[in-house]
Amino acid sequence: xxxxxxxxxxxxxxxxxxxxxxxxxxxxxxxxxxxxxxxxxxxxxxxxxxxxxxxxxxxxxxxxxxxxxxxxxxxxxxxxxxxxxxxxxxxxxxxxxxxxxxxxxxxxxxxxxxxxxxxxxxxxxxxxxxxxxxxxxxxxxxxxxxxxxxxxxxxxxxxxxxxxxxxxxxxxxxxxxxxxxxxxxxxxxxxxxxxxxxxxxxxxxxxxxxxxxxxxxxxxxxxxxxxxxxxxxxxxxxxxxxxxxxxxxxxxxxxxxxxxxxxxxxxxxxxxxxxxxxxxxxxxxxxxxxxxxxxxxxxxxxxxxxxxxxxxxxxxxxxxxxxxxxxxxxxxxxxxxxxxxxxxxxxxxxxxxxxxxxxxxxxxxxxxxxxxxxxxxxxxxxxxxxxxxxxxxxxx
Numbered sequence: 555x556x557x558x559x560x561x562x563x564x565x566x567x568x569x570x571x572x573x574x575x576x577x578x579x580x581x582x583x584x585x586x587x588x589x590x591x592x593x594x595x596x597x598x599x600x601x602x603x604x605x606x607x608x609x610x611x612x613x614x615x616x617x618x619x620x621x622x623x624x625x626x627x628x629x630x631x632x633x634x635x636x637x638x639x640x641x642x643x644x645x646x647x648x649x650x651x652x653x654x655x656x657x658x659x660x661x662x663x664x665x666x667x668x669x670x671x672x673x674x675x676x677x678x679x680x681x682x683x684x685x686x687x688x689x690x691x692x693x694x695x696x697x698x699x700x701x702x703x704x705x706x707x708x709x710x711x712x713x714x715x716x717x718x719x720x721x722x723x724x725x726x727x728x729x730x731x732x733x734x735x736x737x738x739x740x741x742x743x744x745x746x747x748x749x750x751x752x753x754x755x756x757x758x759x760x761x762x763x764x765x766x767x768x769x770x771x772x773x774x775x776x777x778x779x780x781x782x783x784x785x786x787x788x789x790x791x792x793x794x795x796x797x798x799x800x801x802x803x804x805x806x807x808x809x810x811x812x813x814x815x816x817x818x819x820x821x822x823x824x825x826x827x828x829x830x831x832x833x834x835x836x837x838x839x840x841x842x843x844x845x846x847x848x849x850x851x852x853x854x855x856x857x858x859x860x861x862x863x864x865x866x867x868x869x870x871x872x873x874x875x876x877x878x879x880x881x882x883x884x885x886x887x888x889x890x891x892x893x894x895x896x897x898x899x900x901x902x903x904x905x906x907x908x909x910x911x912x913x914x915x916x917x918x919x920x921x922x923x924x925x926x927x928x929x930x931x932x933x934x935x936x937x938x939x940x941x942x943x944x945x946x947x948x949x950x
Contacts, residue, residue: 566915574903581939582909587803588929599841603834612830614821616648623843634773635782644814650828651806652795659791668724675916677733695919707877708735729761734886734925736879741778757789766799768881799850800842860928867940885926893922906946
């Protein structure tokens with residue numbers, strides 16, 4: 555086996571979850587998903603497809619009607635920005651999940667030895683994929699604020715990032731709104747990054763799967779997107795997923811938006827990876843988009859209520875440092891005196907019945923932090939979780 559693969563770290567989030575395996579008393583907030591099931595009309599669309607015998611291969615790039623629905627939905631979402639270009643289905647590839655979309659993009663763009671820059675902390679798959687391809691990976695870290703009104707918030711040192719992207723840098727990997735920190739790129743930062751990458755010939759891989767999970771007041775209700783300001787031929791690939799906005803994590807359905815010149819080759823790459831996303835899953839995705847207004851706004855409203863329940867409760871605990879995230883579905887916080895997040899997370903499972911993700915899973919610089927996924931249909935679970943955390947802290 556390749557040494558690169560042997561050297562990959564196992565998921566620290568899974569390691570913590572495994573520590574709580576078989577324990578029904580653990581309040582689990584470690585994985586990035588809601589505890590609410592997929593809406594019944596989405597599930598029914600898949601059932602109907604299976605009942606009709608749709609158990610065969612689909613087109614590599616996805617059902618044409620689903621690709622068109624994705625393009626139309628994204629065009630409508632971004633239409634409020636004056637610079638946004640309509641998105642056509644020729645720029646869309648349907649994938650077997652957002653992580654598959656990310657891996658396909660990295661496979662398409664990165665050769666062994668290529669210079670790749672990633673902004674961290676970030677979901678570990680994004681950095682691991684570049685390493686799997688043999689890239690020379692460099693990271694630029696967000697910085698946590700330690701004092702003032704924004705204590706606990708992570709921010710980007712934009713000049714540092716731009717200095718790290720040089721002629722010859724093949725790919726920049728960004729995730730915003732960010733998992734785990736909740737950091738979100740501003741429009742000004744996006745414009746500066748896009749302009750700089752145009753000058754260096756660097757591709758941008760933008761993981762925007764949390765775009766709709768945004769709590770600031772914007773015309774379209776979504777976070778700033780590179781698609782608002784880019785033109786179709788820019789060296790930009792944007793990744794999306796049905797998982798978060800449509801409560802479809804287990805369905806494994808996502809998509810790529812890319813320059814039209816890239817789409818045909820991407821179809822070949824899909825063929826050599828998964829061949830296609832399953833047909834019945836795509837039927838479910840099509841219904842999810844058609845009835846988006848019944849799903850996503852309600853999901854976002856519930857997540858905002860969860861956020862606004864959890865963050866003040868964490869603030870009430872002594873010396874806990876946490877900021878109100880602008881986007882995403884996570885509270886990222888620091889506990890006083892607990893610098894080894896993996897050990898702390900395992901102790902919380904064993905001693906408090908509380909399941910959180912360790913910050914070290916996302917970057918070494920986050921080793922003193924913990925991630926709490928607040929996507930819950932029951933606000934009381936969040937309150938109970940904070941009570942358990944508070945009692946555990948009192949016990950020392």
